[in-house]
Amino acid sequence: MAGAQNVLGVKVQQKGETLRVDKVNPTLRYYGFAKAGTAEGDPGWMIFEATIDGDGDIIQTLYPNGSAHYAYTWTGRAGYAYS
Numbered sequence: 001m002a003g004a005q006n007v008l009g010v011k012v013q014q015k016g017e018t019l020r021v022d023k024v025n026p027t028l029r030y031y032g033f034a035k036a037g038t039a040e041g042d043p044g045w046m047i048f049e050a051t052i053d054g055d056g057d058i059i060q061t062l063y064p065n066g067s068a069h070y071a072y073t074w075t076g077r078a079g080y081a082y083s
Contacts, residue, residue: 009060020045020074027052040074047072049082 020032020040029050038044046068051060064072064080072080 022077024078029058030077030079032068032072034074041076043073044070045072045074045077046070047074047080049076049077 016036018032018034018038020030022030022032023040024030028059029052030047031050032043032045032047048068049063051061051062052059053059062082064082066083
């Protein structure tokens with residue numbers, strides 16, 4: 001995806017970084033960032049879960065195990081405990 005992505009001021013996509021977005025339903029999305037070339041099943045993703053309000057705005061962000069580290073797999077995003 002070209003250019004920077006700003007999500008609630010939480011994370012900006014850096015040059016050479018991959019962005020994934022999973023729109024689970026109208027009120028839940030997952031965002032993932034990793035170094036370009038990182039496989040979706042390999043650790044190295046920073047993921048957060050976003051709660052969306054009726055206007056489409058992000059009103060809450062949570063991280064796997066409360067951690068915003070590049071230590072998770074994109075394929076495992078739905079199975080983590082977010083806090």
